[in-house]
Amino acid sequence: MADVSLKHIYKVYSNGTKAVNDFNMEIEDKEFIVFVGPSGCGKSTTLRMIAGLEDISAGELKIGDTIVNDMEPKDRDIAMVFQNYALYPHMTVYENIAFGLRLRKLPKDEIHSRVIEAAEILGITDYLGKKPKEMSGGQRQRVALGRAIVREPKVMLLDEPLSNLDAKLRTQMRAEIAKLHKKLGTTFIYVTHDQVEAMTMGTRIVVMKNGYVQQIDTPKNLYNYPANKFVAGFIGTPQMSFFEGTLKKDGEYVIIKFDCSDADIKVPYSLLYKAKPSSLDGKTKVYIGFRAEDVSLAESNSENNLAVINAVVSHREELGNETLIYAYLCGFQEEAGSSRIIIKDNCGKEINSGDIIKVALDIGKAHLFDKETENSVLPRVPEYNYLDCQIKDGKLIFHGTAFEIPSAIKCANTNGELLLPSNAVTFGGKIKAEIVSCEEINGINLFSLAVNGGRLFALSHEKIERNTVNIGIDFKKITVIADGENVIAPINEVNSFNCTFVKRKTKRRIEQNGKVKNKKTIEFGFLTEDVFFSASDDAVQKIFSALGVKKAYVSTLKMECGIHDTVVSDTGIPAKVESVLEYGEDKFLKCKIGDNTVYVKTDREYDGDIFIAPDMDKIGVVEKEREIKII
Ligand code: ADP
Numbered sequence: 001m002a003d004v005s006l007k008h009i010y011k012v013y014s015n016g017t018k019a020v021n022d023f024n025m026e027i028e029d030k031e032f033i034v035f036v037g038p039s040g041c042g043k044s045t046t047l048r049m050i051a052g053l054e055d056i057s058a059g060e061l062k063i064g065d066t067i068v069n070d071m072e073p074k075d076r077d078i079a080m081v082f083q084n085y086a087l088y089p090h091m092t093v094y095e096n097i098a099f100g101l102r103l104r105k106l107p108k109d110e111i112h113s114r115v116i117e118a119a120e121i122l123g124i125t126d127y128l129g130k131k132p133k134e135m136s137g138g139q140r141q142r143v144a145l146g147r148a149i150v151r152e153p154k155v156m157l158l159d160e161p162l163s164n165l166d167a168k169l170r171t172q173m174r175a176e177i178a179k180l181h182k183k184l185g186t187t188f189i190y191v192t193h194d195q196v197e198a199m200t201m202g203t204r205i206v207v208m209k210n211g212y213v214q215q216i217d218t219p220k221n222l223y224n225y226p227a228n229k230f231v232a233g234f235i236g237t238p239q240m241s242f243f244e245g246t247l248k249k250d251g252e253y254v255i256i257k258f259d260c261s262d263a264d265i266k267v268p269y270s271l272l273y274k275a276k277p278s279s280l281d282g283k284t285k286v287y288i289g290f291r292a293e294d295v296s297l298a299e300s301n302s303e304n305n306l307a308v309i310n311a312v313v314s315h316r317e318e319l320g321n322e323t324l325i326y327a328y329l330c331g332f333q334e335e336a337g338s339s340r341i342i343i344k345d346n347c348g349k350e351i352n353s354g355d356i357i358k359v360a361l362d363i364g365k366a367h368l369f370d371k372e373t374e375n376s377v378l379p380r381v382p383e384y385n386y387l388d389c390q391i392k393d394g395k396l397i398f399h400g401t402a403f404e405i406p407s408a409i410k411c412a413n414t415n416g417e418l419l420l421p422s423n424a425v426t427f428g429g430k431i432k433a434e435i436v437s438c439e440e441i442n443g444i445n446l447f448s449l450a451v452n453g454g455r456l457f458a459l460s461h462e463k464i465e466r467n468t469v470n471i472g473i474d475f476k477k478i479t480v481i482a483d484g485e486n487v488i489a490p491i492n493e494v495n496s497f498n499c500t501f502v503k504r505k506t507k508r509r510i511e512q513n514g515k516v517k518n519k520k521t522i523e524f525g526f527l528t529e530d531v532f533f534s535a536s537d538d539a540v541q542k543i544f545s546a547l548g549v550k551k552a553y554v555s556t557l558k559m560e561c562g563i564h565d566t567v568v569s570d571t572g573i574p575a576k577v578e579s580v581l582e583y584g585e586d587k588f589l590k591c592k593i594g595d596n597t598v599y600v601k602t603d604r605e606y607d608g609d610i611f612i613a614p615d616m617d618k619i620g621v622v623e624k625e626r627e628i629k630i631i
Pocket of ligand 1: 013014015017018019037038039040041042043044045046
């Protein structure tokens with residue numbers, strides 16, 4: 001039983017294939033995690049890195065409290081079950097299960113009791129004396145599971161264990177593995193390409209594609225809040241229907257235009273209030289997705305949030321309790337994939353191929369994705385508040401409420417649009433707000449606040465029990481657009497410095513037996529702008545483990561440090577102060593290092609030439625060539 005922590009895990013094979021990119025996940029003790037995705041997406045490679053069967057190119061892997069990157073598989077306290085159960089044909093089931101324990105020289109009594117217990121859990125007690133060839137596929141896979149569970153591992157790893165079984169047996173074994181997980185109370189990590197298997201077994205699912213994690217969430221949340229078009233299309237049967245189109249905010253409404261239909265649909269903005277502002281400009285192409293259950297045959301008295309469009313029936317699938325109707329939006333050929341729509345119909349109306357039907361789309365349930373990035377533009381945690389605003393005499397005014405603009409920002413009076421990130425609404429300012437609702441989403445609290453009658457999203461890691469709060473704005477993060485220009489732009493909150501990893505010899509004065517001696521030591525660190533910064537032991541270890549000894553010194557790296565963690569120091573990187581920016585109580589120096597602009601937190605004013613230094617305990621390091629985040 002153990003937590004498993006994967007931080008910035010990468011796998012680059014020697015032929016250059018980047019099989020796994022920046023995999024980050026904290027798996028809690030006793031979770032049932034499923035890695036799912038199409039063939040070649042990197043799920044087995046990730047599992048094999050956890051098992052120790054594959055080297056980790058970069059990143060930190062922990063099982064329990066131990067970093068196991070360089071630990072042999074046998075010492076990791078894990079057990080693995082494969083698709084190919086690889087039983088020894090000449091041994092009985094008992095011997096097969098006991099084999100690993102015998103190798104580890106456990107006492108005979110102990111082996112016996114563990115084999116019997118495992119056989120009972122798996123319901124194969126009657127087969128212990130049989131040879132594998134006398135058993136069915138399902139029974140053999142149970143023996144393979146038995147061989148894993150007698151090891152009493154901290155983590156069970158299962159790589160497509162059911163894909164050799166027929167459909168019926170697979171469903172049965174699925175349920176048995178889920179039961180086994182409950183009974184054992186062990187952390188399970190399970191790999192499959194089958195989304196139904198993932199949805200029915202996992203407490204949380206990791207959806208992967210092309211070596212990248214697409215989304216990590218519970219089955220329900222993956223279904224209801226897919227983070228991108230790939231996840232939306234991969235999870236759920238029948239597949240989600242997608243249409244191309246545009247969205248345009250028009251006062252309190254949004255006009256939806258489908259490329260494949262003449263119908264313009266006007267819906268209240270409140271239905272799409274979480275939408276990313278840039279997607280509502282009437283130009284940005286989006287995919288508009290609907291699950292079959294959110295599409296119905298239109299009644300004449302449709303409700304407001306139902307958009308009605310015409311479609312031609314292609315064919316239907318009778319599933320007994322319901323019917324799936326496959327149709328194409330009118331005026332389009334069947335081949336035009338993005339005009340296909342699937343309707344789940346429970347009312348059993350007589351409908352035939354070629355019929356023209358009216359289809360009602362529940363806009364409140366629409367899933368929206370940017371056509372270019374394919375990422376959701378209707379995220380569960382909205383990134384921005386998108387509001388009309390006014391700048392007047394040093395105040396930013398929206399929802400009829402004025403916020404004092406800090407002296408760092410100079411801006412003439414104007415009317416415009418405000419992009420206020422949800423994480424830029426701070427708690428503890430001067431403006432009163434009412435908490436209308438609070439929703440906990442993956443460990444963060446999303447608040448809907450009422451400010452003078454208008455709504456605002458805000459985020460906090462803390463739960464707030466009160467009904468009213470005082471809020472402020474982090475002006476470093478906001479954008480104001482007037483006449484198509486950014487009149488206020490956010491500042492970059494992370495400084496980056498190009499650097500290399502270096503080793504240097506130093507002499508240190510030490511006292512030994514009352515005598516002062518010079519001792520030669522080797523120090524590792526990062527060289528940026530010809531200035532040496534000593535690296536922490538942890539950083540040195542991560543650099544060597546990701547790059548190897550040879551490449552460590554020749555790779556081009558980028559050191560990143562938050563502006564709150566970059567300070568003025570007596571020695572450090574020479575920089576020129578351009579201005580002092582005051583954001584309320586926070587003061588920053590805007591500095592130039594060559595062409596590079598950096599910001600430095602300060603509590604006094606400087607001008608001219610200074611030295612700056614990143615806090616070496618808080619830096620991030622990226623290898624530029626392969627874009628691998630090492631620290
Ligand atoms: P999955 O388990 O999702 O089907 P894998 O983890 O097996 O995918 O593979 C991920 C990618 O890594 C694929 O592109 C595959 O071709 C590649 N790959 C796997 N093993 C090796 C290897 N030993 N050498 C080079 N490339 C590999």
